[in-house]
Amino acid sequence: MNGFHSGEALLGDLATSQLTRLCQVAGLSEADTAAYTGVLIESLGASAGRPLALPPPSRTFLSDDHSPVEFSLAFLPGQAPDLRVLVEPGCSRGDDLAENGRAGLQAIHAMADRWGFSTDQLDRLEDLFFPHSPEGPLALWCALELRPGGVPGIKVYLNPSANGADRAAETVREALARLGHRQAFDSLPRSDGFPFFALDLGDWDAPRVKVYLKHPGLSPTEAGSLPRMSPAPGPERLEEFFRTAGDLPADDLTADEDAVRLTGRPALTCHSFTETATGLPSGYTLHVPVRDYVRHDGEARERAVAVLRSHDMDSAALDRALAAVSPRPLGDGVGLIAYLALVHERGRPQRVTVYVSSEAYRTRPPRETVPTRDRVRAGL
16 A cells, blocks of 8 residues: 555545645646646546545556556656646446446546537547447546646547457447548557557647557567658667567577567557548557566666666656655565656657556565566567
8 A cells, every 4th residue: 555645545635645746746836736636636536535445446447456546757858747647537436337437428528618628529439439338448537638727638548349359440440430530540550459549638739549559479679660650760769668668688689580578468559640631640659568577666667767868858857756656665566667658749759658556555566576578489
């Protein structure tokens, strides 16, 4: 359990105290911090008042310990990181995905009324992602990009497997077509599934439609070959990031007939679309679930620092962020740093995103070994 709270604390108390300290790391004003902690409480609904001594309000897929909140920091050279918070607004409805989804939609429409943005794109997809008897691990998540001024950018994450995993590809293709991206599906690389479909809502310079793909057993070379955006990022930097995040040896340290791959929790890629003319994505993100490939968070922090420094970004801000979320020694658990991601978007500088778990309910103990990083024959 997170060291910042006692058994009498409430979920909303912990989440807002973590967010308050993170807002300081991100350089947000006191007024913005107060506004955003209020938004987080509202987004958690009745779960905000739930004692942490009770089990999580739902077995949410959002985090390993079922905390319905996750934080992320997007780093760029020479500036404080941008702060986001991901929340499952329907978590108070328990494990009933239909009720969870309805509550999530209500929360998004309330935000639209509050900040004056349109939900037309989301409304167009409601029958695809919110059937009467949904399947899969989630209904709706909402990410808030916490900007100066107290009005966040809104991102909505939906479940392509809502009508069954066997229909996920069909659902993604239809959703893209309804939003005007009729050629987009055919531009996606091969994958083993579609974990998320996401939309930017509200005030964005270039609102994105994002498709997430799952890649079990991914190798560094494959990670560098998956972008379909134009212009494509150089494969060398992608491969370097992938090796650093996964602690994989360079090609010259492997036998010719072998390749080193991540064989535990799969890496993800995100392909974002902002225009419909070419059918090609304008963005590519590579996500490595670093928590599955380290013994403890001290190692995850070392990987994150190495990535940030290689991109001339401020690793000291990461240390402040980790301390803001949890006071525990990093070697005492694994999972505080959940993912490392390298983000490319057309016309914008490259950035690194570090995903940080709230750990409201449980800290996973450290491992003695990392059995999920393996050497397998190329092509298998």
